[in-house]
Amino acid sequence: MHNALESVLKYYEVSNHQLCVGGRPVSEIAAETGTPLYLYDLNVARKKFEMLRAAISGEVDIHYAIKANPHPEVISFFKGLGCGADVASLGELNRALEAGIPVEDIGFAGPGKSRQELEAACRAGIGSLNAESEQELEMANEVAGEVGCKLNIALRINPAFELVASGMRMGGGPKAFGIDQEEIPRVLKKFKEWPNLNFVGFHLFAGSQNLNHDSISDAMRKAFEVFESLLPDCPKPPRFINLGGGFGIPYFAADEELDIYSVGMCLKQLLQTKKEKFSDTKFVVEAGRYLIGEAGLYIAQVQYVKQSRGETFLVLNGGMNHQLAASGNLGQIIKKSYPMALTDRIGCSVTQSCHVVGPLCTPIDSFGKKIELPEVAPTDLLAVFCSGAYGLSSSPLLFLGHEEPRECVFK
């Protein structure tokens, strides 16, 4: 049994073996729009938001990480739920502002911000520019002086600890992200030399795609120790601390769902015990894939069912060019397959084992080997689940020059 398939299917309506979105069979939607196609079901995203909102204290704000899925309707949807935004480029900043996210609820991270991006952040009056190096702070001070504003700065900390059991580690050891924890006290003293920078707090994002509540909770406890140790060096009490997140979703056969409730309990306890020390501080968590990952389906059509030396290949009309992550080529070390199913045979008996490949002339264009499926024929539709985050925008669309997939959003 593919745990992730079982886990994601509980968010979807299945009627008469047909996978449905917005009350309609996916096959009916695809017949109108054509394939390949991304479908985003915002009802699923709403459920995920409600799960996160219910788990963590109401005092903690949620920021949507736009890099997960920058579709304007998706950003507007999270804005409507009261989320702020984590942006990582001028393009994302503009999308957040266009969606109407209040500028004070936008944090701008990223290790390579350009002069132009710093200027845009100044002109927008951003809530926090999450600075990742001393050089960036020098440049930010210069640019803010030229624009004639005081730029809100949170220092992104590269902690001394690592987020264990994480799909992607972004803290601990030498890293491109954040300022090394041991350097922070010295950098805090330098705010005196930067008249155009306004210290507002800290940002600590240690890693992503974590399914282990103990390791996330442990990282949060350690992060609080770090913030507490830095309080005496702060030019003024931090008014904002972004705790990161790293909340993962099940993608693979053996993955178990993250116990977000236990993460929330740990955070509540931390806030309770540290209340006095951080009485002026607003805490934030940021999440991308947890909120939107399971809400997205990539739908491709079977072009050919090909036999080769006794094995069956389903050749789809889209592949890694549209959904790179599902092909295992976006940071996976050991290739494992995403949950997949034929859209009109959900729950039908499995009769064969197939290699599912895309149309590109490269062996890396594969969504999985020996995938167990019911009877399948050309024109059947295959859904790749968990495609709502790091899907279209993380894929090499120009590679081999195929048409781009459409995107449809269902509210």
Ligand SMILES: Cc1ncc(COP(=O)(O)O)c(C=O)c1O
């Ligand atoms: C700074 C920062 N915030 C948020 C995220 C979003 O992570 P996720 O989509 O896993 O929640 C990332 C992902 O790399 C990140 O680098």
